[in-house]
Amino acid sequence: MDKFVQLQDVGMAFDTRQGRFVALRNVNLDIREGEFLALIGHSGCGKSTVLNLIAGLLRPSAGVLLCHNREIAGPGPDRGVVFQNHSLLPWLSCYGNVYLAVERVFGAKENRSMLKQRTHDALAMVGLSHASHKRPHEISGGMKQRVGIARALAMQPKVLLLDEPFGALDALTRAHLQDELLRIVAQTRTTTVMVTHDVDEAVLLSDRIVMMTNGPAATVGEILAIGLPRPRERLALASDPAYHAARNVVMDFLYRREIRQAA
């Protein structure tokens, strides 16, 4: 299946106090089933907007978005979202947060013990079985993001959408979670779109990197296919010329072609 998610001439304008602000114009993008796509660009260029459009949390002001050849008319559990700031409900335990999603998606077809099993499996997959009874404020930032990933994956979405999921984490935790995500995505083969501003992260994780031009009226600037074989290993890649070549292409785009105007 080649065109799993399609963005056709998508434009997005926001009505603000200063008038209409065109954030995106003529965005065209095809996402293949099972691929890992990274969206990279300078802060404020419209990456989150693209992701929210695919999630259905925003409606485009021009163009059309398709998922499985059907128009994306709103959010739905077939597109799991991992939000930038984890968005766990603080009054529910980690288990409760995941269970809420599981219950919603599978509650009609499965009995309680099956739902429980799914919740436990999802938490086990991100290595958090031991913390399932804890509330979000009792766990670290990295663990919160893991719960967010578990919640999204437990819904068995067709597409997993991640908005800078590791942006707020320290370098070591981030590396650890990147490896974990590599493993999980290899295992579940979920189509994944991940917003990032970290070039190494993009090259390490993705099959293709979509580089966005600066806003306003941002669009897709360039797409780079990353041919590095999987499974990928962080340490081995460090001395791989292909890795550095890919990295240089993205760096060149970000820091020569789309140099960020003084903010």
Added chain:
Amino acid sequence: MSTHALSTPLAEDPPRRKPRRPAAPRLQTLDGLPPGPGRFNRSLHWLAFHGLPPLLGLALFMLGWQLLSLHNTSLPGPATTWAAAVELFADPFYDNGPNDQGIGWNILHSLARVGIGFGLAALVGIPAGFIIGRFAFIGRMAAPIISLLRPVSPLAWLPIGLLVFKAAGPASIWVIFISSIWPMVLNTAAGVAQVPQDYLNVARVLKLPEAKVFTRILFPAVLPHMITGIRLAIGVAWLVIVAAEMLTGGVGLGFWVWDEWNNLNVAHILIAIFVVGIVGLLLEQALVLLARRFEY
């Protein structure tokens, strides 16, 4: 502090090569404090900093009161008041007809009125707050009414109550109702409006039905705001009840104060002031405890 540091007061402490004490593992007790005399000293310290000031304040207050009562003979001093209170609370639940009942009955009657008026206000105000906060259109409809009625003094509502209910009891409940409803409406509505968009996005991605959105997201997210509203409302209700009862009569602390004023029993009025203060404090503390349970 070493002598070296003393001789050059501006210099920082030189880095110590050796710790003064050998770094042997220190004995730990269960409460984390080292054993021995230090422990006793520390609890003394704690007492000096936390127990002493309130006691000192109260003592000063009593002293001022005593001096004032010596100066003005119509004002009973602490000792006289205390004696009257002991006598009064020796038999709090006697009943000599509608105009002469024990202090316990008066407190309970006032509490019951506050409870009913406040309970009705919560029953109406909290759902109203949810609706006003959730639906912007209704919120804008309600805004002028609320801003018009909220600043009105609670007692101004009493004649309306008397007119409609034609009885003193329901009228004072009505005053409690109308004066304690606003904090609950406004705090609940503000809470709903402040529910983080992220939480609502979770609900949207999951396509939760509206009932689940309410029970799993809106209600828990608003609960702390709601409890703040309830706390303020109880405070207002308890503030207003004495004044309302003074005007309506019957059984209750406010009426009792008025009655004792007519009897020129000033000691009892002072007792009433303390009772109102202490009951109010207890209500407030109970709600603070409740609020603490729902901090996430």
